[in-house]
Amino acid sequence: MAPLLWSWFPIGPVGIRTLFLFASALTVIILRISQYHVGTRASTSAISGALPNLITIQALEAWVAYTISSALFGLVFLWSASANSKLNWISTMSGDRGRLNERPVFLSFYLLVAATFQAIMHIICDTDRITIDVNKARNSPVTNGGATSTTPLTVLLTKLPGVVANAVMRAIGVYALAVTLYSTIFRGAAWSWAMAFFRPFNNLPKSNMLPVDWPCLGLEYLMGHPPLYAILSHTEGEDEFVFDDYQEGFQAQQAAPKPGLRMVLTACRRASQDGFGYVWVDTCVVDKSSSAELSEAINSMFRWY
Structure with missing residues (x-):
């Protein structure tokens, strides 16, 4: 029927x-x-x-x-x-x-x-x-x-x-x-x-940054095996930035009250020099156990997945 x-x-x-x-x-x-x-x-x-x-x-x-x-x-x-x-x-x-x-x-x-x-x-x-x-x-x-x-x-x-x-x-x-x-x-x-x-x-990022390209296709694997450094994303509640944006405003960022910010910027500059040119995941894949100050900075500034 x-x-x-x-x-x-x-x-x-x-x-x-x-x-x-x-x-x-x-x-x-x-x-x-x-x-x-x-x-x-x-x-x-x-x-x-x-x-x-x-x-x-x-x-x-x-x-x-x-x-x-x-x-x-x-x-x-x-x-x-x-x-x-x-x-x-x-x-x-x-x-x-x-x-x-x-x-x-x-x-x-x-x-x-x-x-x-x-x-x-x-x-x-x-x-x-x-x-x-x-x-x-x-x-x-x-x-x-x-x-x-x-x-x-x-x-x-x-x-x-x-x-x-x-x-x-x-x-x-x-x-x-x-x-x-x-x-x-x-x-x-x-x-x-x-x-x-x-x-x-939808609750999407404010930045129009493109997704990962060929140099970063291993990120899904790296998320389960974090290296010492990889990719920097946005500070909580603010727009997302590429590495060049942080490098250009590095002097102004040094005075920020966030602890450990300089160490994070240094790690991300090293990642940029190694060919990581895109921001994709909302995290900074850094070994948080390597430094208590760095761990505090990441926990307070970045979303960890």
């Missing part, structure tokens, strides 16, 4: 996800129908004919449609992802405040790049072209009674391998392009925009 009722009244998370997926596909279908035209936009070649059309209202419509479609699909994908996929926007640990997860940030950037790429290819390949070939009926094979022997199923099976190969090539190309652009140009901007959006709704 329940499946029958759900088929007529699809109310619930599954029905909402289905509606979003349908809207994602419907957006592209509406775009295709609205931009159908007879003949080709190209003059001498597809690219030379498409370049002027990339700055037209039709190109903007294509980009908006593909962006909306990608956004709807991305929402459903993130909503449907399991907890093991680690695709939550905000990740938390016991006793820790929330941190923005970079995985959905990159996924959003990837979907935006994919939408832009699809919009450009939509114009360059002149996807909405309708070709009317008057010679097609004369040259096509016929059967008894004059009916053509080319059925829609035959056309589908003929074009399916090319469609699949083209989709795979585009997916690989878009992923490579997104990774390159994100890691070289847009990572900082994407992270800052995401932090600005989620900070009013």
Whole structure:
């Protein structure tokens, strides 16, 4: 009885996800129908004919449609992802405040790049072209009674391998392009925009500092085996700082009433010289048992996890 009722009244998370997926596909279908035209936009070649059309209202419509479609699909994908996929926007640990997860940030950037790429290819390949070939009926094979022997199923099976190969090539190309652009140009901007959006709704750091990069990938291991020094984070209740910020204001910080601050700064400068260039976890991974004064400074200034 329940499946029958759900088929007529699809109310619930599954029905909402289905509606979003349908809207994602419907957006592209509406775009295709609205931009159908007879003949080709190209003059001498597809690219030379498409370049002027990339700055037209039709190109903007294509980009908006593909962006909306990608956004709807991305929402459903993130909503449907399991907890093991680690695709939550905000990740938390016991006793820790929330941190923005970079995985959905990159996924959003990837979907935006994919939408832009699809919009450009939509114009360059002149996807909405309708070709009317008057010679097609004369040259096509016929059967008894004059009916053509080319059925829609035959056309589908003929074009399916090319469609699949083209989709795979585009997916690989878009992923490579997104990774390159994100890691070289847009990572900082994407992270800052995401932090600005989620900070009013979550207890996130005030700094827009990027997460750890390749030199610090061993931090999860180091947290269980703390070395003598590693990474400095923010003082309690204040913004987070990078090492350069502390070094520039070192003279002013010396007069701070916090005990052991100079030892902490020295340890963190040593960490900076050894290649630790990013701040990520809310702690200064220092062997607190090496000095009672240093231990007091860390306990009073930093959050230990």
